[in-house]
Amino acid sequence: MAALQEVIDQLTAPGELFTREEDQRVRCTACAHRCLLKPGQRGICRVRYNQDGELRVPFGYVLSAQVDPIEKKPFAHLLPGSDALTFGMVGCNFHCDFCQNWVSAQALREPSARIGAEHLQRVTPRQLVNFALRSGAQAVVSSYNEPLITSEWAAAIFKEAHQAGLKTAYVSNGFATPEVLAYLQPHLDAYKIDLKCMREDGYRELGGHLQDVLDTIRGALDLGLWVEVVTLVIPGFNDSSEELWELSRFLVSVSKDIPWHVTAFHPDYQRLETESTPAATLQRAAEIGEEAGLRYVYAGNLPGRVGPLENTYCPHCRARLITRRGYTVQEYHITAAGTCPQCGAPIPGVWTDKPEQVRLGGWGLPRRAQF
Incomplete structure (x- = not known):
């Protein structure tokens, strides 16, 4: 682990998300921890650190990068049926005991992750984007570890992606600051946020605060x-x-059009004694979301076991617009203008203007990138 930390510390660049404080201290603004770092000190994430009064941040590598369906992120209203190049680094600002990406997110805390420096791939933003283009991906997504703590690296990649005509997205715990959101906004199209619970004590257990999310x-x-x-x-x-x-009432108070995904837990990392989530629990959660007023509620991770909760319906006329099973789109009927073909109602989301080209059916195996 010490060797991994040493190599990651070398794969850095000067940070942009910070303020200078007295005595060569810096306050990081990449996430809501707002770590105040003395020279030689690193943040809660363990990958952003103060070197002689300069904030150093991760840059120039990926731990993993692969092309797979956008539905896997999961996004339901972002270019359905398309592929996304998803990349990730190392580290997280939370320590969730149920983390399902813990091998990358907790690699600097967990020797059992068995991630070594040899697993890191040095790469440039242009190389990543070129791989996405060669693979036919329509989006580039930062995920696997917590993307907020590597936002300077993501912004560099997303600038290249936008120039190439690709969409960009974060898959994040949402423990952000107004500063990092403003920094990302010119380069980011979509943001998938994990809302883990509605209790402050639950968030403290995980290493954060509810209100910030x-x-x-x-x-x-x-x-x-x-x-x-x-x-x-x-x-x-x-x-x-x-x-x-x-939780549902909060989302409705923000926007009834926010898609809410309720997904199934399976025992992982340090929470191995908890049973897997039954399909009936997801169906009950979805019913609550719909009764609260959310227009788009989805149940995931249990394909074929949650009835119509994988599909997208028009909230006005109830026409079935997208039929899904797992990560596969089986039918797609949203118009090029982003409307319901039956009643003409606009459907919120990021849709293709070439619906006839939406991939239906199987998608094959994930394509791992090697650089």
Whole structure:
């Protein structure tokens, strides 16, 4: 682990998301921890650190990068049926005991992750974007670890992606600051945010604060980003009807058009004694979301077991617009103008202007990038 930390510290660049304080200290503004760092000190994320009064941040590498369906992120209203090049680095500003990407997110805290310096691939933004173009991807997504803590690197990639005509997205815990949202906004199209629970004590257990995540959902939407929200429904942690009602009502207060994904937990990382989420629990959560007034509620991770909750319907005439099974789009009927073909109602989202080219059916195996 020491060797991995040493190599990651070398793969850095001067940061942009910080303020200078007295005595060569810097305050990082990439996430809501707002770590105040003395020279030689590193942030809670362990990848942003103060070197002689300069904030150094991760840059110039990926731990993993692969092309797979946009539905896997999950996004339901961002170019359905398309592929995304998804890349990730190392580190996280949370320490969730149920993390399903813990090998990359917690690699600097967990020797059992067995990630070595040899697993890192040095790469440029242009190389990543070129791979996306060669692979036919329509979007570039920062995920796997927490993207907020590597935002300077993501912004460099997203600038290249936009120039190449690709969409860009974050898959994030949403523990952001207004500063990082404003920094990303010119280069970011969509933001998928994990809303893990509606209790402050639950967020403290994970290493954050609830209000900062709620503020991020509102702030990202106010900045014009396309926002979708995911809740991993965990038995005994956040699956009570009372909490799901509170969560749904909050989303409705922001926008009834935010797609809400309720996804199934499976035992992982340090939470191995908790049972997997039953399909009935996801269906109950979705019913609560719909009754609260959300227009687009999806249940994921259990393909074929949640009835119509994988599909997209027009909230006005109830026409079925997109039929899905798992990560596969089976039918697509949204018009090039982004409307329902039956009643003409606009459907919020980021849609293709060439619906006849939407891929239907199987998508093959993920394509891993090598540089």
